Amino acid sequence: MTPGHRQPGQRRWTGWMLDAYAALVLLYLFLPIFVIVAYSFNKPLGKFNFVWKSFSFDAWRDPFVFPALVEAMKMSLKVAAVSTSVSLVFGTLIALALTRYTWKGAGPVNLLLVLPLTTPEVVLGSSLLALFLTMNAPTGFWTIVIAHIMFSVSYVALTVKARIRGFDWTLEEAAMDLGATPLRTITHVTLPLIAPGIAAAGMLSFALSLDDFIITLFNAGSDVTYPLYVYGARRAAFPPQINVLATAILVSSLLLLGATVLWQNRSLKQALVKE
Amino acid sequence: MDPVVALDHVNKRFGDFVAVHEAHFTIGRGEFFSMLGPSGCGKTTTLRMIAGFEQPDGGRILLEGQDVSRTPPYRRNVNTVFQHYALFPHMSVRDNVAFGPRSKKVPEPEVQKRVTELLEVIRLAHLGGRKPGQLSGGQQQRVALARALVNYPSALLLDEPLGALDLKLRQAMQIELKRIQREVNITFIYVTHDQEEALTMSDRIAVMNEGRVEQIGTPQEIYHAPTTVFVAGFIGVANLLSAKIVGVMGERAVAEVAGQRVETLAPAWTAGAGAEATLMVRPERLRLAEAGPGVRARLETAVFQGPVIRAILRAADGAEVVAHVGAEAQHVALTPGQEYVLSWEAEAARLLQPSKAPHILDRSDRPTIEMAGQR
Numbered sequence: 001m002t003p004g005h006r007q008p009g010q011r012r013w014t015g016w017m018l019d020a021y022a023a024l025v026l027l028y029l030f031l032p033i034f035v036i037v038a039y040s041f042n043k044p045l046g047k048f049n050f051v052w053k054s055f056s057f058d059a060w061r062d063p064f065v066f067p068a069l070v071e072a073m074k075m076s077l078k079v080a081a082v083s084t085s086v087s088l089v090f091g092t093l094i095a096l097a098l099t100r101y102t103w104k105g106a107g108p109v110n111l112l113l114v115l116p117l118t119t120p121e122v123v124l125g126s127s128l129l130a131l132f133l134t135m136n137a138p139t140g141f142w143t144i145v146i147a148h149i150m151f152s153v154s155y156v157a158l159t160v161k162a163r164i165r166g167f168d169w170t171l172e173e174a175a176m177d178l179g180a181t182p183l184r185t186i187t188h189v190t191l192p193l194i195a196p197g198i199a200a201a202g203m204l205s206f207a208l209s210l211d212d213f214i215i216t217l218f219n220a221g222s223d224v225t226y227p228l229y230v231y232g233a234r235r236a237a238f239p240p241q242i243n244v245l246a247t248a249i250l251v252s253s254l255l256l257l258g259a260t261v262l263w264q265n266r267s268l269k270q271a272l273v274k275e
Numbered sequence: 276m277d278p279v280v281a282l283d284h285v286n287k288r289f290g291d292f293v294a295v296h297e298a299h300f301t302i303g304r305g306e307f308f309s310m311l312g313p314s315g316c317g318k319t320t321t322l323r324m325i326a327g328f329e330q331p332d333g334g335r336i337l338l339e340g341q342d343v344s345r346t347p348p349y350r351r352n353v354n355t356v357f358q359h360y361a362l363f364p365h366m367s368v369r370d371n372v373a374f375g376p377r378s379k380k381v382p383e384p385e386v387q388k389r390v391t392e393l394l395e396v397i398r399l400a401h402l403g404g405r406k407p408g409q410l411s412g413g414q415q416q417r418v419a420l421a422r423a424l425v426n427y428p429s430a431l432l433l434d435e436p437l438g439a440l441d442l443k444l445r446q447a448m449q450i451e452l453k454r455i456q457r458e459v460n461i462t463f464i465y466v467t468h469d470q471e472e473a474l475t476m477s478d479r480i481a482v483m484n485e486g487r488v489e490q491i492g493t494p495q496e497i498y499h500a501p502t503t504v505f506v507a508g509f510i511g512v513a514n515l516l517s518a519k520i521v522g523v524m525g526e527r528a529v530a531e532v533a534g535q536r537v538e539t540l541a542p543a544w545t546a547g548a549g550a551e552a553t554l555m556v557r558p559e560r561l562r563l564a565e566a567g568p569g570v571r572a573r574l575e576t577a578v579f580q581g582p583v584i585r586a587i588l589r590a591a592d593g594a595e596v597v598a599h600v601g602a603e604a605q606h607v608a609l610t611p612g613q614e615y616v617l618s619w620e621a622e623a624a625r626l627l628q629p630s631k632a633p634h635i636l637d638r639s640d641r642p643t644i645e646m647a648g649q650r
Contacts, residue, residue, distance in 0.1 A: 168359075168361065170357050170359065170361040171361050171363060173328055173348070173355075173357070173361070174355070174357060174361035174362075174363070175363075175374070175378075176347070176348045176349045177326060177327075177328075177348050177349070177353075177354055177355045177423075178349075178354060178374050178375035178378055178422065178423075178426065179349050179350075179375055179378035179379045179426060180349055180374070180378040181349055181378075182349075184378055188374075189363055192365050193363075193364070193365055
């Protein structure tokens with residue numbers, strides 16, 4: 001933030017203002033997360049973990065004491081795993097079709113991809129429910145999964161598309177020229193090179209699925225995901241275990257993110273040095 | 276000649292654009308064959324059709340006598356060196372080179388043997404563990420070459436492979452390419468827009484323009500005996516003068532240039548007396564004298580260039596003429612503004628069918644072309 005043409009130490013007061021402003025924005029963004037993490041170490045007085053009482057590891061020592069909470073978390077992870085896997089396959093194929101080839105349907109498909117992102121979730125959730133009811137489909141795990149796939153495919157396709165925009169397609173020609181069948185070309189050349197983009201899309205899709213509330217609420221039937229459990233819990237009881245599980249997810253996704261960034265930087269360097 | 280690749284009246288269009296029109300020629304075993312022409316002339320499209328990336332709209336492509344027009348690239352025994360190398364960035368040099376034989380399910384010990392052998396040929400055996408991103412441009416170029424040669428293809432296709440290198444490296448690589456070609460004795464089909472490159476390395480050159488093959492011949496034939504105005508103007512420096520045929524007698528002809536009768540070789544196409552023609556004569560074949568028979572022209576400038584003096588003159592009909600005056604003729608004093616007489620041996624001048632806009636093809640002001648012209 002130091003302007004390059006100034007002497008060291010000679011900073012204008014506006015520079016300090018900018019620093020302070022940036023710090024405030026970051027604080028605004030991260031304070032709620034700090035509170036969640038901090039309250040996982042709280043020992044609340046009653047059933048509600050809303051007021052700070054005293055520091056304790058109790059909740060961390062016994063994270064799984066509430067079977068309903070554990071079930072909800074399992075349900076969420078299952079939904080996220082299935083919907084992410086399916087979305088990765090379809091989304092990546094859509095992204096490849098859109099960047100690799102020029103075809104008539106590309107324009108409409110691009111539009112349709114953005115639609116689930118821009119449509120209010122209430123509309124998506126309720127219309128999906130209407131569809132399931134007309135079809136007499138029992139709502140529950142599979143309808144949640146279908147609903148999540150619906151929006152995840154868009155996120156995956158758009159993320160992968162953005163990441164492979166600069167991909168050198170002559171590499172595919174080179175592979176086939178050397179005798180690789182189309183299948184071998186995909187598995188040995190295309191996929192390894194676009195894997196970082198797919199991984200990023202997968203993490204995004206997993207996080208969105210884990211997090212989704214509105215669409216899930218419409219289509220969950222009697223099944224309960226983690227966000228639905230938390231919402232329901234705020235009336236009866238709000239144990240610190242909720243914060244514990246949330247913090248655990250936060251930490252593991254941060255670790256995963258860090259690993260991905262490291263890995264991507266490495267493959268990015270490999271891909272770019274030759275330019 | 277034992278043909279490896281044969282093109283049988285091959286045509287290719289992209290929409291309304293005719294990329295290749297009636298390409299019909301064969302390429303022999305062990306030959307260094309170049310396709311030369313300006314961008315958009317169809318040379319790369321022709322190469323891509325031989326590789327299998329494009330399919331001809333008409334005609335056939337034969338590889339070792341087999342029609343491969345509809346065969347996908349991975350089942351054709353030809354390999355390509357791409358313009359920007361297209362090395363796999365996530366694989367080491369060894370794995371890049373091994374990719375071809377592994378795709379063809381060659382047993383691993385044999386793969387390793389071949390890779391080692393090819394890395395020796397390109398003299399990069401010590402860098403086998405590196406990733407392409409850690410190599411210089413010239414090294415990447417050689418890895419691309421090894422990777423394409425490791426399958427022992429019937430023909431190696433090279434798409435302007437030296438285009439991305441700087442001049443000095445390019446010249447070194449030209450010699451290196453020729454050495455490797457002799458060493459492995461594989462047919463090279465080389466696409467370039469650089470006429471100097473084509474003249475340096477090729478056994479034969481196909482000069483292409485606007486989708487058509489204008490002439491196929493050895494570098495000497497292309498340079499000394501061009502058959503079209505385009506070829507004459509594209510290769511080296513050519514004086515292209517409008518002429519009228521006075522008479523043809525066997526191998527020789529008499530034509531009228533700028534009001535003077537001159538002797539030339541017989542026209543390259545069937546033309547009788549009275550026909551319009553373009554007379555082509557190379558600058559180094561022109562003799563400059565103060566008097567005598569020949570075409571009269573006024574000297575505009577004379578530039579000393581070391582081996583030759585480059586004289587630019589204007590003939591009586593307004594045409595610009597470039598003459599390279601060698602050391603043996605430099606006793607003639609060259610004074611701008613003075614009139615001189617230009618003459619030449621009859622076999623140095625050729626009569627070509629006139630093109631519509633010959634002035635566009637006169638590249639005498641391009642220095643890169645001149646270097647090849649003095650060869």
